[in-house]
Ligand SMILES: Nc1ncnc2c1ncn2[C@@H]1O[C@H](COP(=O)(O)OP(=O)(O)OP(=O)(O)O)[C@@H](O)[C@H]1O
């Protein structure tokens with residue numbers, strides 16, 4: 001079970017696991033499943049678990065907090081309970097060689113019983129300054145970053161997730177290339193990071 005704020009690498013981890021294991025990644029968007037098959041979610045879930053027994057892979061149940069119930073409309077609570085109980089039961093009976101991964105931004109919405117069923121709970125957090133710099137250096141590695149003032153860039157990245165930092169780097173890289181240079185300037189990186197922050201009202 002992977003828990004933590006948006007953009008900190010939960011989905012990325014599931015695809016990295018699949019890549020490293022040489023297995024296909026199957027993603028089940030739980031909130032979508034519940035909304036789409038209201039009333040028959042539990043039977044759809046059974047089909048999914050049957051598929052899990054048959055094909056080896058990494059199965060990512062994303063938006064897992066949809067099983068939390070608290071964010072659901074009152075009239076759907078019964079349905080969510082049923083789905084949750086089915087999920088626990090299917091997980092208990094699971095004898096596949098696959099890997100079942102759940103991801104959520106809202107662990108507080110989840111029943112304690114759920115955490116116990118998973119072998120490992122991994123917590124993700126917003127990047128430290130060192131990590132923010134590492135993410136930027138990695139994303140901009142194909143370009144010339146010799147002139148970048150990393151401490152200014154790290155300052156501008158404060159409060160942003162790994163995903164936002166990555167996107168800002170991509171933005172700065174595109175601008176550089178449009179200006180027919182491979183050199184990243186601190187100012188343009190800082191502007192791109194500021195834009196991400198404004199987007200989140202920070
Ligand atoms: N820890 C990280 N290191 C490097 N890049 C990262 C990291 N986390 C996220 N990214 C970048 O951000 C992108 C989006 O991250 P990802 O989809 O894994 O976030 P998430 O935790 O699943 O977010 P959400 O809760 O919104 O689904 C990744 O594809 C990657 O480019």
Ligand SMILES: [Mg+2]
Pocket residue numbers: 010011012062103
């Ligand atoms: Mg995700």
